[in-house]
Structure formats: C-alpha cells, structure tokens
Amino acid sequence: MTEQTTFTDADRTDGVEPDMVDQNAAPPSQTTGSGVQPMNMIQALNSALDVKMSEDANVLSFGEDAGYFGGVFRVTDKLQQKHGLTRSFDAPISECGIVAAAIGMGSYGLRPVVEIQFADYIYPAYDQIVSEAAKLRYRSGGQFTAPIVVRSPYGGGIFGGQTHSQSPESLFTHIAGLKVVIPSNPYDAKGLLTAAIEDDDPVIFFEPKRLYNGPFDGWHEKPVSPWKTQDLAQVPTGKYVEPIGKARVMREGNDVTILAYGSMVWVALAGAEHAGVDAEVIDLRTLVPLDIETIEASVKKTGRCVIVHEAPKTSGFGGELSALVQERCFYHLEAPIARVTGWDTPYPHAFEWEYFPGPQRVADALKSVMTGGR
The missing domain is CATH 3.40.50.970 (Thiamin diphosphate (ThDP)-binding fold, Pyr/PP domains)
Structure with a gap:
C-alpha cells in the first residue's frame, strides 16, 4: 500500500458518549488483546x-x-x-x-x-x-x-x-x-x-x-x-469474533419460545415481562445461516413459539421461521405459531410507534399461545 495521508483534526468528536453500564464484562469469544x-x-x-x-x-x-x-x-x-x-x-x-x-x-x-x-x-x-x-x-x-x-x-x-x-x-x-x-x-x-x-x-x-x-x-x-x-x-477493545450462524439465548424459560432479532429482541424481553410468562427469548443474531438447532431445542422444550420482527408480515422472515419450526417441531407444538410484525403497508411515518410490534402486542400473542391460540 502507498504511504497514508493523515489529517490534523484528529480531536474532532462525534458527540456520542458511552452508556452508563454495569462493570461486569460479557464473556469473550476468541478474544485477543486486553481491555x-x-x-x-x-x-x-x-x-x-x-x-x-x-x-x-x-x-x-x-x-x-x-x-x-x-x-x-x-x-x-x-x-x-x-x-x-x-x-x-x-x-x-x-x-x-x-x-x-x-x-x-x-x-x-x-x-x-x-x-x-x-x-x-x-x-x-x-x-x-x-x-x-x-x-x-x-x-x-x-x-x-x-x-x-x-x-x-x-x-x-x-x-x-x-x-x-x-x-x-x-x-x-x-x-x-x-x-x-x-x-x-x-x-x-x-x-x-x-x-x-x-x-x-x-x-x-x-x-x-x-x-x-x-x-x-x-x-x-x-x-x-x-x-x-x-x-x-x-x-x-481488542479483537474478538462472535461466530456467524449461532443464536444467543437472552432469557431462559419453559413455557414459550420467542424468536427475534435486532431491536425486536428488547421488545420481546419487555413483552415477556409484561405478560408474566416464563418465556425463552432467543436472539437469532444471524438469519443466514440460521441456528436452527438452538431454535428446535427450545421449541421442543416449551411447545409454543412466538416470532417477532419489525418488517411487514407478508413474505417476512417470520414466515420462513414459522415453516421451519412447524417442519421440525410439529408433534411438540401445543398451540399455533404466532407472528407479531409490522403492518402490511408502506412505512407509516405518522404512526411509527403504532406500526412497531410493541410489548403489549407481544404480550397478547404470548397469552394467546398459552391458551392454545384461542
């Protein structure tokens, strides 16, 4: 590579401050370096x-x-x-x-x-x-x-x-x-x-x-x-690698499995707390390749599944997840699989927060599957 050009405004900041968080570090995966x-x-x-x-x-x-x-x-x-x-x-x-x-x-x-x-x-x-x-x-x-x-x-x-x-x-x-x-x-x-x-x-x-x-x-x-x-x-601060294709169990539970990714993981956690349901929340992290083994093990344990994503329902990734769960866990399911998603409309700026799946919608879906989908 050629000699690199540098600038003199290295002190420019972006105005973003670190969040105040607890001091216990998350467990590292293949970490090099320190700090x-x-x-x-x-x-x-x-x-x-x-x-x-x-x-x-x-x-x-x-x-x-x-x-x-x-x-x-x-x-x-x-x-x-x-x-x-x-x-x-x-x-x-x-x-x-x-x-x-x-x-x-x-x-x-x-x-x-x-x-x-x-x-x-x-x-x-x-x-x-x-x-x-x-x-x-x-x-x-x-x-x-x-x-x-x-x-x-x-x-x-x-x-x-x-x-x-x-x-x-x-x-x-x-x-x-x-x-x-x-x-x-x-x-x-x-x-x-x-x-x-x-x-x-x-x-x-x-x-x-x-x-x-x-x-x-x-x-x-x-x-x-x-x-x-x-x-x-x-x-x-150093290098570490999280494997592509491996989900993370964010909350362990025995009654129902919630599958989510991105910002909807936190909505799913809030919805489970609001519903008072012993839900297992899985953060998919990668959609392709998908950690189907973790999903299958969870649904076979709980017998129920709720899928949460922000995109519209029709042809959304939740449809693929639902099909995979049905194919692999059919005889373990005790209720229909539920999907909580965005609306099948162009993104509605004026109704942004109504469009999002929220904790109340997630809680309603959890309560529904807990009663057999009725």
Missing part, C-alpha cells in the same frame, strides 16, 4: 473496523460520506484520519457503483466493507449483490470469491419517514450465496462484524439504527441503562 470498556453500538462497530484495518492492510472502508465525515451515524468516524485516504474514502452517490467496486476489489484479494447510508437506499445495488456477489464463487468454480461486507443502518425508530426506515432483510435471506447478520447489542455487533470481515463470502450486515446510541426499555425510544439480561455493552 474492556463500555461502548454503544456505533462505537463498537467503529472499533471492529479500526481493529481489522489495523490488523489487515487489505481491509478498507468506503461509502457515501463514509470517509472524512465518518458516516451519517459516525460509524466510520476517524478511520480516514488514522488509516489514510486509500483505506477509508468517500464514494459517489451510486449504490450500484459502490457494491460493484467492492466486488471487483474483493475478487482480487481486498476485503472491502462498504456502507450503504440507509437500507432503503440498497435497492439500486440489488442486482450487483444478487447476480454478482452472491454468485461469484459458484459461477467461477471457486476461482474467485467476494469477501465483501455491505453494512447498512436499517429499521425505524428515529422518525426517518418512509425512505429511511424500512426493514428489507427478507429480500436477502432468499438469495443463496449471501449471509445476513443483524446484531442487537454492542458486544455482538463488534464480534459479528469482525467475523463478517474475515468471511470469504458476501455478508449483508444490517445495523438497527434504533439501537445505535444505546438500549431502550422496549416501550419507548428513550435509551435506558444498563442493558438488560446481560452486560452486552461492555466491549473488549
């Missing part, structure tokens, strides 16, 4: 990029306003100042061009991490992702791969309106050759992004913007502290 500190999801993702760019000169980051400015949500803040213009840079407003360039870079040995400013903007790049990135290993007989990560903030919760709030994950889970990752907390966000960068195949990495600056109480957008269930905001 643990409280981070929100923005800081954890930034740390993952910084650690990998420092470790591997082939890792680079680019996207719209993702260079000098550090991204609209500051996930790439100061990476250009530290790693130089050839490693962290801005791209034209062309999502198709951004992903196409990344595929070319990846096929020749680089490991690009590209930022699509909002998941709603990813559609112009869909053909490149589906027809090129996802197929490159197969169509070349293994001669080339596309070790790229496509990062993007997704979902609602910041009053962004119709074109800044969509949840398009099911459009990518359907495509063979892609991996789809959606973390729910800072600890997993850093470990999973590290794993995604090291993966030799393309990874779609959706980041719930509702969780960027801290946790929320499940009922409102207001952040709360500390994180519930586990101290998942205590993040190692």
